[in-house]
Amino acid sequence: MAITFEKVNFSYGAGTTLAHAILHDVTVNMPSGQVTAIVGQTGSGKSTLVQHINGLLKPTQGRVVVDDFELTARTKEKQLMQLRQKVGIVFQFPENQLFANSVLEDVMYAPLNFGADKAAAQAAAETALRRVGVAEALWQKSPFELSGGQMRRVAMAGTLASDPSVVVLDEPAAGLDPKGQAELLELVLELKSLGKTVVFISHHMDHVVAVADQVVVMHDGRVVAKDTPAVLFNRDLDWFKKMKLDLPKAGQFAEKLMAAGMKLPERPLTLTQLATAINTEVGHE
Ligand SMILES: Nc1ncnc2c1ncn2[C@@H]1O[C@H](COP(=O)(O)OP(=O)(O)OP(=O)(O)O)[C@@H](O)[C@H]1O
Ligand SMILES: [Mg+2]
Structure with a gap:
């Protein structure tokens, strides 16, 4: 499922005296079935950008197209369910995404919400928890008793359980140990092999090289480059300094x-x- 941003501008607090323009004329496409990495210094607008892919934020101007769904400033809240069935996001701070009394219930939430019956939701949740490596001994625990890395895996399972075609991962390696990071990169490649479109925000350029088909570079709310890793990382050294990229x-x-x-x-x-x-x-x- 392809994702296209066309001349997207976004301000937090649009229409108020506190309006704060963050994204400026973003035009970029993320091809279907590929892994697109998004990089850029802190505050460059990466999380703001990807929150448009499932309609958590809507463009102040311009449009975002995901498959056949068009998101604009005029898109109504009730239309967003259709988009959210296609797009799963794992947020930068996964603890904000967890809420249920147990890990298993948390992961069952999305499939139930999208109409699966209880048995099907539980089967989907168990498959997703196994896929992301959450041990069965943790399934009945409260998600808030887990470590940061375990919470991140549960949040990821919660996103994968409803089998979205597009998976957005906002700094998924944060809080994972080296083994967890290696498993995460394998998971990204597995999602790609299942035909999913993956959007992957990272500050780790080695992770980007390991999984990305293309890299989008953000700087001050603008897309300043989109290249394959091989082309991007052969740019002039001064450019990397200017972009504050490793x-x-x-x-x-x-x-x-x-x-x-x-x-x-x-x-x-x-x-x-x-x-x-x-x-x-x-x-x-
Ligand atoms: N809810 C909000 N209200 C107002 N401004 C916000 C809000 N969230 C983010 N911003 C501002 O938007 C800009 C971009 O933030 P964003 O979180 O998209 O950056 P980022 O590239 O994801 O950074 P990081 O690498 O630190 O995660 C920053 O200046 C930030 O202060
Ligand atoms: Mg961010």
Whole structure:
């Protein structure tokens, strides 16, 4: 399911004296069945942008199209149910998303809300909890007794249980340990292999390289670049400084090698590419 933003402007408090313009003329598309990463310094508008994909926020001007659903300033609240069946979001602060008395009930909420009967909702919830790696011993606990990383997994299961075609993950790695982060990246690729469209906000450029088909860069509420990781991360170093963006670790290391005089044909994105580049270079001496 493709997502298109057309000339989207958004202000918090639009129409009031406190109006605060955040998104400026955002035109971008996120292709169906692909993983689009959104990066940019803190406060650049990433969370504000993605909250338009399920209509939690509506454009002040312009439109967002998700499959055949059009979202504008005039879209009515009751129409949004249709959009929310297509789009699942895991928020940046998942504790704000949890509410039920038990983990299992929490995850069953969306399928029940969208019309599944209790048995089907429970089956969907159990599948989703297993998929995100929440141990069965936690299913009857209160979601508020869990650790940050466990809460994030439960919030993710709650989103996946209703089987949305579009999955939006706002900084999903936050609060996860290295193993949890690796599992998360596998989950993103699994969602893609199931044909879902994934939107993935991250400050970890290595995660972006691991999963993204394209990368959207936000700066001061504008989209300033959209490229494949290979093209994006070969831009000029000064541009990254201006955008306050990191390179992937392998790229940072390669920059140090190049500063010390080693010649590399392009900036490697992964450790494997870095090792190959060094090996080729050393082999030539
Ligand atoms: N509910 C709100 N009311 C008013 N302003 C807001 C609100 N939420 C966010 N903002 C402002 O909108 C701007 C963009 O915030 P947003 O949360 O979209 O950034 P972000 O790129 O997701 O940042 P981070 O990487 O820190 O999560 C910031 O200036 C922020 O202060
Ligand atoms: Mg954010």
